[in-house]
Amino acid sequence: MLHNQTSKRIWDTRLSEKKRRIEAVKPFTKGKLLPTQNFIQALEKLIVSGDRVVLEGNNQKQADFLARMLTQVDPTKINNLHMLMPSIGLPEHLDVFEKGIAKKLDFSFSGTQSLRISQLLDDGLLEIGAIHTYIELYARLFVDLIPNVALVAGYKADSKGNLYTGPSTEDTPSIVEAAAFKNGIVIAQVNELVDDESDLPRVDIPGSWVDFVVVADKPFFIEPLFTRDPRLIKPLHILMGMMAIKGIYAKHQVQSLNHGIGFNTAAIELLLPTYGQQLGLKGKICKHWTLNPHPTLIPAIESGWVETVHCFGGELGMEKYVAARPDVFFTGHDGSMRSNRTLCQLAGQYGVDMFVGSTLQVDGLGNSSTVTHGRLSGFGGAPNMGHDPHGRRHATKAWLDMMQTPNPVDRGHKLVVQMVETYQAGAKPTFVEKLDAVDVAKEAGMPIAPVMIYGDDITHVLTEEGIAYLHRATSLEERRAMVAAVAGITDIGLGVDSKRVAEFRRDGKVVFPEDLGIHPTEAKRSLLAANSVAELVEWSGGLYNPPAKFRSW
């Protein structure tokens, strides 16, 4: 039964093709350096029609020079590309489809471009493989979406291709690894070229993995997505933040956590040094964090609440502050931060007790989505943080607190907290009978509705009305009634009678602010450790350097 039929198969087609392409750009290159001028000519030799091309761009750092150059290749020479794009954040990301250079798209998140994706789909100019979370897309780079070409961004490179990605290391290592170790071609745009490794602050990606470096015509685009101005935190956010701290964080003794971005979580960060301090919780909760360096976390760090922070990515303006707090943040021997989305996602899934996030719509069972009609906005990272990782086996107090049965083979559960006001801006109810995502899926022909976080993963729903401890629900019917108990005067909220709510409160399955001894009148902005970006700068001792749009002084 031995073989002979395939002995003539060639097993290194990717390697030969890589060598061919590298040979073809020899006239343009000086070692690993590609010219900024004439870059398009080189790119047309390094990419081939039908290639899978992964283009870096996450919710912050963008390989924007490479994205722009790609839109300028000749579509009669290069077409039918299959683009793998974590984030669709720039017009160029979709121009390649409009121009006929690319055809198929696998992506994770599209913010501002989500409407245009839908239009290109309708026009038949774009075909979607699937919509992923970030790490789900990175995972497939090692399985069935292995790239032919990786286009990434760094701050500096030396002539050997060693890269310094510093605070914005983010996704670069995982993307580069998928191409570098499968005979793909890795091209990095950098802001600056230095001669020698000793001129780099440190090496984040070995030159051994990088084929070409090009100096971009301007520094890569980066957006301060994780900065929330304390001025915009409302008393309602403060009330909800107080309830979270007392009714969830302290109750379950949460030691390690991840905060999504939003004014609710910003309020909590700013309440720890004040309200949390009053409750005597310092050193007892919230010691270990996985999140980007939120400026609103500065007061909690400065007052000694925070032992460690590991980051998915960087945040503009926080560079000097982070570098001055190496006992808290992860930094390299050069002193600057190292972020790593893949490892932070791993830490957030398997190493922390709690995720707290917000959303636009929640249905009766707690399923939630940020998708609204006409927009394919994707998933980002929330589904990975906002679920119970069944592969976890170590126990903590908080995790064990979620167990409800005496069954000896029961297990704990990550705390997945949905924190929403019962109404969104424009008097739209947050709690709805059916998520818009369900119809969006039908319209776009998606196999399942784009749910961000599923109800069965959620342990707590917190609104201005109260907290529903959903992990204590004993049936789907009870879960629905508990969600309704905190859904205010939305249709969902009106679907539960007051007697049932009173029972829930008596059993401690639902608590209202007064049950926690919190009076809405206490929820004042003066309770925040900082009331403005300027005060955050002051807390930081002048180390935090906010981007211009957050400066009002």
Add this chain to the structure above:
Amino acid sequence: MLHNQTSKRIWDTRLSEKKRRIEAVKPFTKGKLLPTQNFIQALEKLIVSGDRVVLEGNNQKQADFLARMLTQVDPTKINNLHMLMPSIGLPEHLDVFEKGIAKKLDFSFSGTQSLRISQLLDDGLLEIGAIHTYIELYARLFVDLIPNVALVAGYKADSKGNLYTGPSTEDTPSIVEAAAFKNGIVIAQVNELVDDESDLPRVDIPGSWVDFVVVADKPFFIEPLFTRDPRLIKPLHILMGMMAIKGIYAKHQVQSLNHGIGFNTAAIELLLPTYGQQLGLKGKICKHWTLNPHPTLIPAIESGWVETVHCFGGELGMEKYVAARPDVFFTGHDGSMRSNRTLCQLAGQYGVDMFVGSTLQVDGLGNSSTVTHGRLSGFGGAPNMGHDPHGRRHATKAWLDMMQTPNPVDRGHKLVVQMVETYQAGAKPTFVEKLDAVDVAKEAGMPIAPVMIYGDDITHVLTEEGIAYLHRATSLEERRAMVAAVAGITDIGLGVDSKRVAEFRRDGKVVFPEDLGIHPTEAKRSLLAANSVAELVEWSGGLYNPPAKFRSW
């Protein structure tokens, strides 16, 4: 509400301490090189009592020189270490506790040493933090178990500390990153030192992350754990393999998968080029794999079944074969394989459709464990592969096949297949009313029972009796009855009546071999693509070089 109370806090204690230790070993060092002789004296200055020390050792590669050296430090100088050890595989790993050098242990897996851990616990010489899966422990290295010192192993280093870890890169990048970017000290043992980076095959870990290198007195220990000799595959494995291919792989059109190690999965790998070919399945299933380079996969690769393989780690003897098949495996520009446990775990969780594993005990609801009395054997990686990742959002045919309800917010499910004979060796039933793990947990004071894979994550149970499609169970009671339907003459199996079983078969919820058109008499060893290790070598064209213990010629 601004601060002043903490302005005098020192924020770089880890950095100062690192500098102090590096200064203290200056008399011993030549650049980054530590001497093999007198290494213990240097180690006593680089490690301090109470340190968290992560010692590399996974199910294959071991930093055994460093482990041995650590047992020889003076316990009056260095004690109370908190050891973070992925795998407890060598006697030295526990000697440090017996000698009073270490006190606390967080680990993932202990094979041969599991009995001794229990004894040390009883004797009060060791205290367990928690038992983890591999990546769960790595995750905590970035959260609440940040190491002071990392002790790792590589094949080669240059004088700047650049490491070549090649086919056995495995866990090294994640472990090094946790220490290198939190001002911990990274020490790498290598088999060989070269002068310059250009003398390394490639760089797997930048020297920028490594503080010290020491040439070990002998090459690091590595074990061929993923090699199964086809001689030991029994007709029963072949029967079960045929059922798996027809009743699961083909039925659900599984494109991407992970195989645990065992004779059942080895049989499947060897049946694809024969039985799978007869069924016309080539090119239709099993194209993308995440697993170590199993030698039993060679015939499937050679006959064109396998498009890609990404590996957690290497396998002894497979180096040349893998290097000669770069279109299939991940390799560097030097040609040798690159493995990466963290990324392969990510790929296995979010990028593949199916996990197939085996176990020692299964209870009535499908919960399973390999833990038996008196042994704390840990988890390894199976719980991470063998669960449904709720953070997945992209759809495939196989994943969607697991949906059972018309609920528009339902989702798919990873195929998690438990493949067991109804009886283990020694006539011990596999199916039991209560897992031994439940009593082990009570005896050892563990907060929950050490369950390897939970029943609610399992979609299929396959025995020599048949396949139970558990994802189709509509209640816990039905799930239990379906497990019983394939549990043979165990007590569990005798708990379901034949009428119920007939109903299950009629509804396609359970199938027996004859329902699949498979006759036990077909399940012959001659159906295997290779019947011996020698035949695997032949399939590989002489490229596979099995370790001595697998050679019988």
